[in-house]
Amino acid sequence: MNNKREGFSIVECLVGMFVLMVITLTSSGFLLNFTKANVSLKDVSQATTIGTTAMEKLRSLSYNILTNGCDTIDNKFKCSWLVSTQSAMKVINLTVQWPLSPKKSEINHSIQLSTIKAQ
Numbered sequence: 001m002n003n004k005r006e007g008f009s010i011v012e013c014l015v016g017m018f019v020l021m022v023i024t025l026t027s028s029g030f031l032l033n034f035t036k037a038n039v040s041l042k043d044v045s046q047a048t049t050i051g052t053t054a055m056e057k058l059r060s061l062s063y064n065i066l067t068n069g070c071d072t073i074d075n076k077f078k079c080s081w082l083v084s085t086q087s088a089m090k091v092i093n094l095t096v097q098w099p100l101s102p103k104k105s106e107i108n109h110s111i112q113l114s115t116i117k118a119q
Helices: 010-060
Strands: 069-073 077-086 089-098 109-118
Touching: 010 077, 010 089, 010 109
Parallel strands: none
Antiparallel strands: 069 077, 077 089, 089 109
């Protein structure tokens, strides 16, 4: 008579399930961090595009009509610019901030761009 049994014992199954659980939990942590970073980079890219577009519009304006201003885009981004005169040049400092209404857990982010327009 053959007394050999094939298969896994309950202890081997439990150890295998524990190892699989640890691998799954570790992977889900990495996936969560990756998703947060991806959303953050999307916002930075969008803010940069908004800033460069606004800066190009300001540079295309006549020297005499350049003034301070502010604009809200998609109810998420605030684009504001300050114009200061130095000699025969105007310095334009533009800031894009987001989110507009940060929650206590969110950090208010911003990017800054600047350029000079000659007379």
